[in-house]
Amino acid sequence: MSLRAKLKRMEVHMKQEETPIVERNEANRSASKSWASLETVAHTFDEQVCYIREVRHSLDAQYGFKTFRAYRDGLYQWDSQSFSHPLSRRSVPINKLIFFDTETTGLSAGAGTQMFLLGFACFEEEEIVVRQYLLPSPDAESALYHYFLKDVGQLEHLVSFNGKAFDWPRLKTRHAYLRDTVPHLPQFGHFDLLHSARRMWKNELPSCKLSVIEEEKLGIERNVDTPSHLVPLLYFDFVREQDPGLIASVFEHHEQDVLSLIALYAQLTEKVINWEEQTSLNERLQLAKWHQRNGELEVATTMLTSGINAPQEQSSQKGEAYFYRGYAYKKKQLYEQAVADFKKALKDETLRFKSANELALIYEHYLKDFTKAFTYANQALSFATIEKERLQALKRINRLKQK
Numbered sequence: 001m002s003l004r005a006k007l008k009r010m011e012v013h014m015k016q017e018e019t020p021i022v023e024r025n026e027a028n029r030s031a032s033k034s035w036a037s038l039e040t041v042a043h044t045f046d047e048q049v050c051y052i053r054e055v056r057h058s059l060d061a062q063y064g065f066k067t068f069r070a071y072r073d074g075l076y077q078w079d080s081q082s083f084s085h086p087l088s089r090r091s092v093p094i095n096k097l098i099f100f101d102t103e104t105t106g107l108s109a110g111a112g113t114q115m116f117l118l119g120f121a122c123f124e125e126e127e128i129v130v131r132q133y134l135l136p137s138p139d140a141e142s143a144l145y146h147y148f149l150k151d152v153g154q155l156e157h158l159v160s161f162n163g164k165a166f167d168w169p170r171l172k173t174r175h176a177y178l179r180d181t182v183p184h185l186p187q188f189g190h191f192d193l194l195h196s197a198r199r200m201w202k203n204e205l206p207s208c209k210l211s212v213i214e215e216e217k218l219g220i221e222r223n224v225d226t227p228s229h230l231v232p233l234l235y236f237d238f239v240r241e242q243d244p245g246l247i248a249s250v251f252e253h254h255e256q257d258v259l260s261l262i263a264l265y266a267q268l269t270e271k272v273i274n275w276e277e278q279t280s281l282n283e284r285l286q287l288a289k290w291h292q293r294n295g296e297l298e299v300a301t302t303m304l305t306s307g308i309n310a311p312q313e314q315s316s317q318k319g320e321a322y323f324y325r326g327y328a329y330k331k332k333q334l335y336e337q338a339v340a341d342f343k344k345a346l347k348d349e350t351l352r353f354k355s356a357n358e359l360a361l362i363y364e365h366y367l368k369d370f371t372k373a374f375t376y377a378n379q380a381l382s383f384a385t386i387e388k389e390r391l392q393a394l395k396r397i398n399r400l401k402q403k
Contacts, residue, residue, distance in 0.1 A: 048139070087269065103116060133147055297328045
């Protein structure tokens with residue numbers, strides 16, 4: 001590089017240094033006021049900065065259809081339930097729940113995706129407390145994880161929305177790189193509400209995105225909100241400009257995400273526990289199948305019987321109720337009742353193959369009536385719509401011929 005070019009470069013730096021100290025202090029004071037207006041404070045760890053925002057809401061504040069107090073009281077219902085369920089917090093104190101969510105620079109699992117906002121809501125006496133931890137630059141991860149893990153160490157159980165597959169694995173990966181400089185990662189329990197919501201409403205809602213569930217099931221409207229796809233762009237602008245105003249809407253978007261987890265967990269709890277008053281037949285069917293999967297056959301049978309006896313519901317849904325009640329009866333070794341239900345489920349076109357196959361199985365293995373088993377195996381073959389079903393029916397027919 002020529003001497004003239006070097007002098008030119010030095011001249012640029014000298015002009016930058018000539019910025020009056022008063023102007024720089026004024027800019028810093030302005031930024032401080034902006035952070036203060038966001039209820040956010042800078043914390044330093046190992047010469048790195050993490051911005052921490054804390055917001056408190058009264059339990060009597062309305063959010064969606066109910067107040068936070070009503071949501072909390074609904075969650076207390078788990079304490080009096082005798083059945084087991086994947087959503088039960090019976091052994092977890094209310095104030096040990098972490099309603100957890102993150103914001104990232106992308107959705108991929110690659111090295112280029114970074115978690116820049118960690119946060120959670122929790123119950124504290126008469127308030128809901130929301131704490132958010134912002135990464136101001138990519139080189140400040142130690143401070144981010146130090147303060148986040150320091151605060152969540154007293155809590156026990158995560159409540160997230162797709163956190164098992166997305167948020168928590170990424171956090172664990174980043175922690176592995178930093179584990180020598182930050183607190184250890186606690187062993188949390190985990191309720192992932194995305195899977196529960198899909199079980200309940202995948203056949204009812206156009207999508208099981210949190211924003212759709214908020215509007216359709218929780219009475220929550222985001223009138224002014226930053227769309228999720230714009231959140232990374234705003235963060236990139238913030239990193240470049242370090243202007244707190246650029247990140248304000250991201251804080252608000254994330255805050256609403258964690259508050260909605262409280263409402264969603266309480267709503268799902270109501271559906272599970274107070275199902276007689278709180279569920280449609282479709283929801284009842286999904287809950288009954290969920291209970292069957294968990295081995296709670298008595299609860300599942302009771303739910304399905306109530307759905308079958310409800311006169312106003314559609315016959316197609318009743319066909320599904322008959323089928324799954326028959327399956328529960330079979331598991332309980334009540335084979336005659338199971339046969340009666342599977343015969344009624346045969347009228348449902350979508351269940352014809354499954355019902356005929358179950359009838360053939362019961363008659364062959366449990367009632368030892370090979371003639372009827374052969375009849376229903378042939379029916380199953382006639383109802384088969386894919387090659388796998390056809391081969392399954394043929395295998396049973398050939399075996400029954402030998403018998």
